[in-house]
Amino acid sequence: MNDRRRVNGPPGGTRPPVYASLLQSGTGADIRAQRQRQPTDLRKIFLKTGLIPSASGSSYLEFEPSASLAAARSNPKSLIPPSSALKLACTVHGPKPLPRSAPFSPNLVLTTHVKYAPFAARKRKGHVRDSSERDLGVHLETALRGAIIAERWPKSGLDITVTILEAEDDRWWGDVPDSHDASWGMMNVLAGCISAASAAIADAHIDCLDLVSGGVAALVSDDSTDSSSALPKLMLDTDPAEHRSIVSACVVAYMPARDEITELWLKGDSSKVSTADGDERSGHEALIDGAVDAARGAHTVLAEAVRESLQKALGQS
């Protein structure tokens, strides 16, 4: 359903010209983003709460730019950045009374909106939420509803809005989509949304069971030799732009205090995985455990950010 009252820009948008010679130079190996981190290393996260004064709770989250992006910024070789780093803002409005027309609800009614800014991805997004954004909204709602103690606010509503200012790429921009291609960047975006929304809810002083944090793990086959014997490897907190082919990925929303998962989204073929000797786990179990480890890492940042915001609030009063 299109919004007929608004004049939207062209759906395709324009991209800076790419010259064939640039892509051909050594098959692009020198400009291709490469993962510099260890498989279990996570990217640094910047998370700050309370930046939007009109909202009852808010947070801003940013992922550390990858090494290749940092290098390209200091010493630009191309017009096109090699990868992107997630940046998003989350606002929480409420708890507020439900409108008179709404039916009685014994619990807090949670509504989540996830919206990409039109400039967030390499391809322009329209002003009207498309299906992937609605899909993300449902995932986020599932993740948060398990953590919020909803029966303490009967007849109230809580609006959570996430604006994505810079999204993750689904693959390296120069690659053509191959058979394993899917919207892998969405999973990183969801993990970021979960952590940021959790911080914003804590900033709004809404009771939760625990701070719920998001983590991503993926099975990656990076071998350019394309030998079929090489099994995909497990990596935590993958930036899709840094890998040739992501076989499957998993994002979880995890509460460390209760060791519980409130949201699990796994996709792709996880039947083959190269695990360490003596590791009897199957592919999907390794993937879920990896994502939980990544979420534990994000949780430390989340706890620190919430502590900072509380100290600030105590200092002001």
Place this chain on the structure above:
Amino acid sequence: MSNQRQASSASQTPHLSPAELSYLYTSLSLPKSPIRPDGRSPTQFRPLTAESNILPGTNGSARIGFADGTQAIVGVKAEVEKTVLSTDTLASGEGGESTAATSGHGSWVQMSIEIPGFRDDDALPVFLSEMMRESLVGAVVEGGDGGGDVMMAGGLKGRLVINKRWHWRLYIDVLLLSQPLSYPLPLLSLTTHLALLSTKLPKLKSQGEEDPFFDDDWEVAEYLYPRGSKLKATSGLASQYVRPPVTLLVVSVGENVIFDPSREEIAVADAVLAISVTRDTEAGNLKLLSIRTIDPPSRLTQPAVPNSENVNMLGATAPTEDIAVLNPATGEEEVPGVWRPRRGGVKRSVIANMIKTVLKKGGVGEEVLEGLEGVEVE
């Protein structure tokens, strides 16, 4: 209407009293032998009627009706479309391995779901269609080298490629004919599977990089998912054919794992997972394609008040009557027989157990795929 829109992923919460919910939960969480309201075993599906190729105007279609009266119709239509070449393919010319043209693209499969009472941009239809599309286009087959089908190399996406410049675009339109009485996922997924099995594409007459030109004889049209002869299918060789995925709705109540939950059962579930599986053509067993958690409606239910906290019952109860015990499945203190809405998430062991029940040899996943294979597609 607004109530429906809020209860996005969990479908509507049924209006059951806390006492009813508690009764349901207790009987479904009995260790080892849950008692379901309709007397089914934990892995048993509701009885259904299925038929395929019912719509003459489509490339493939199917109808499935559950015994409770909910019906779904799926029509699959295919169109020939020009492939947009990327800069890479243009630049590399002859020598380059243009992967876009050989492996297909996920956006070539379009899915729309229409559920009465929901707008097409409501959360539930969008979530359901994304869930089913994701496993459809995600099923990648390592073909080309012996074992797998050459035709199905690259899965459904690869099958849609005609040549470097042309491809098929597949429209899958799902129509639910009645208000969903329970979470409509199993119905929609089974019907889509059946419709895709019966989908035929016209036989290609042109060769190589020519503009596509098709045989106008519908009799010689080829199945989208190649089918074996009757003989092969009965002798158990059917497993080597690529099959569209099915998405199963699995709930856990206490320690029990229950399949195809009805509306009342899903209302008391501790965890709800949608698990998509397909047959692994190499190993012959089942392969996991995607998992999504679905918001269990039990979180939105109304809590009950134990007698010890109820002012009306003051002095009427013995103090020993209401003693909270630990529910091992949820890790919460609960008074037996007093309903509390679920809080928190799922333990990893519960998820692992649910996946294992679906994937294990001779398990529910295989049974469902075999059953669908048996539906006559002529």
